[in-house]
Amino acid sequence: MAFHSDNTLGCSPEILEAVARAAAGSAPSYGFDPVTARLRERVRELFAHDALEIFPVLTGTAGNALAIAAMTPPWGAVFCSGEAHIHRDELGAPEFFSGGAKVIPIDLARLAEAIDEIGSGGRTAIPACLSLTNATESGTVYTPDALRELCAVANARGMRVHLDGARFANAVASCGASPAELSWRAGVDILVFGGTKNGALAAELIVVFDPSLARELALRWHRGGHRLSKMRFLSAQLEAYLADDLWLRNARRANAAALRLAQGLGALMEIVRPVEANVVFARVPPHLRALFAEAGYDWPLFGDDVYRLVTGFSTTDAEIDAFLAAAAR
Ligand SMILES: Cc1ncc(COP(=O)(O)O)c(C=O)c1O
Numbered sequence: 001m002a003f004h005s006d007n008t009l010g011c012s013p014e015i016l017e018a019v020a021r022a023a024a025g026s027a028p029s030y031g032f033d034p035v036t037a038r039l040r041e042r043v044r045e046l047f048a049h050d051a052l053e054i055f056p057v058l059t060g061t062a063g064n065a066l067a068i069a070a071m072t073p074p075w076g077a078v079f080c081s082g083e084a085h086i087h088r089d090e091l092g093a094p095e096f097f098s099g100g101a102k103v104i105p106i107d108l109a110r111l112a113e114a115i116d117e118i119g120s121g122g123r124t125a126i127p128a129c130l131s132l133t134n135a136t137e138s139g140t141v142y143t144p145d146a147l148r149e150l151c152a153v154a155n156a157r158g159m160r161v162h163l164d165g166a167r168f169a170n171a172v173a174s175c176g177a178s179p180a181e182l183s184w185r186a187g188v189d190i191l192v193f194g195g196t197k198n199g200a201l202a203a204e205l206i207v208v209f210d211p212s213l214a215r216e217l218a219l220r221w222h223r224g225g226h227r228l229s230k231m232r233f234l235s236a237q238l239e240a241y242l243a244d245d246l247w248l249r250n251a252r253r254a255n256a257a258a259l260r261l262a263q264g265l266g267a268l269m270e271i272v273r274p275v276e277a278n279v280v281f282a283r284v285p286p287h288l289r290a291l292f293a294e295a296g297y298d299w300p301l302f303g304d305d306v307y308r309l310v311t312g313f314s315t316t317d318a319e320i321d322a323f324l325a326a327a328a329r
Pocket of ligand 1: 007058059060061062085086133136137164166167196
């Protein structure tokens with residue numbers, strides 16, 4: 001199971017210790033606690049944005065659905081890549097939370113045409129939101145320029161932009177841009193900043209850059225059941241995640257492990273996507289498929305012979321070398 005998913009990994013000790021510290025004594029509930037207040041200030045500093053608002057949630061699915069719902073009316077269209085988690089893996093959560101918006105998977109290389117096609121008809125849905133993922137589901141990374149270009153297409157048509165950042169840390173670690181450059185400065189209105197895959201127990205953070213969206217998000221967050229009474233335990237995870245650059249150190253380690261794995265596998269098979277974050281897609285030759293299938297690495301995004309391997313903050317070189325040795329044998 002070593003490379004099944006970054007969700008199979010454990011938790012950074014610094015985060016567990018922060019949760020234990022937050023358990024002492026009592027604190028105000030529902031997000032009025034000092035840990036959440038400190039987290040807000042830290043996130044404002046990290047993103048160089050004094051007016052952003054934060055909403056900790058337990059899952060990325062909830063974060064995505066709440067964020068999209070806050071920007072999209074029931075008759076709205078949400079455009080995303082055909083690989084997007086919101087399209088393939090969330091059982092219609094964005095549609096449900098928005099009261100019926102239509103998620104439309106497209107080829108993002110044709111974004112302008114796709115929006116204009118739907119927009120000009122006026123009967124399918126009204127273009128309202130562009131949803132992007134960085135790092136992407138296929139392990140590639142948008143640079144600030146690439147992100148800005150896509151956001152500009154949406155913004156020019158009066159649409160909002162949601163960024164699924166389940167692997168945002170891996171994207172920042174990969175391209176070296178600042179968190180601000182890879183979010184609001186490129187045109188992102190709401191980011192869902194992932195923690196769980198990269199060392200948290202269970203914590204994701206909705207970051208709202210446009211203050212005019214914060215009130216609606218706050219109401220949806222509460223109504224959607226994500227305003228935890230003991231919010232300090234979620235916030236403590238995220239505060240420790242951002243302290244001393246733990247989020248970046250973990251992501252750098254995960255990315256480096258993916259490169260090592262891809263370099264080793266590349267001698268035996270085709271790597272089908274550039275490895276820019278912590279996800280590797282490999283076209284596995286028939287005689288090796290049993291090894292990959294038994295390990296549970298099937299992931300039919302690019303065909304039945306392409307398997308997905310994911311590294312994480314706690315992946316060791318020994319795990320990689322053992323798998324490569326088994327493949328070589
Ligand atoms: C790209 C992406 N977005 C969002 C999620 C959120 O997942 P969850 O709701 O399981 O936290 C995941 C998890 O696999 C993901 O890969």
